[in-house]
Amino acid sequence: MKELDPETGEPLEEDNWVWSPQGLIAMHYPEMWGIVEFVGTGAEDLARDVTESERALWALRHAYYRQREHAVGHGSWARDAAELGLGSPPYPGLPWPPAFSLTPSGFEATLTLRDGSVAHIAEDGRSWISD
Numbered sequence: 001m002k003e004l005d006p007e008t009g010e011p012l013e014e015d016n017w018v019w020s021p022q023g024l025i026a027m028h029y030p031e032m033w034g035i036v037e038f039v040g041t042g043a044e045d046l047a048r049d050v051t052e053s054e055r056a057l058w059a060l061r062h063a064y065y066r067q068r069e070h071a072v073g074h075g076s077w078a079r080d081a082a083e084l085g086l087g088s089p090p091y092p093g094l095p096w097p098p099a100f101s102l103t104p105s106g107f108e109a110t111l112t113l114r115d116g117s118v119a120h121i122a123e124d125g126r127s128w129i130s131d
Contacts (some may be wrong), residue, residue: 056119
């Protein structure tokens with residue numbers, strides 16, 4: 001139940017806030033939150049390489065946003081990468097372009113990786129890797 005202003009009887013304004021970068025309320029974009037890795041302490045090098053599957057999922061995320069823009073502008077999902085104007089691969093050596101398939105609920109875009117696994121993203125933004 002909302003707290004009421006004792007003078008007016010109207011609901012008080014919300015008093016909540018989160019830290020977000022300027023220009024984007026990141027709490028509504030969990031894919032922009034980043035990755036947190038817990039490591040032990042010590043002098044070891046903490047840097048790590050981004051894997052091909054991580055790059056593929058991020059590239060598919062960009063295709064997902066383009067697909068959403070296309071649906072708003074055209075009233076339907078694009079059937080292929082050319083329709084979205086997805087040019088060269090966002091990362092050198094990444095298999096490109098993604099394959100699109102229309103599904104009963106929307107679409108799915110996939111990239112088959114060098115190890116044979118497949119990166120997926122669906123119309124709801126869910127992304128995953130399958131064998």
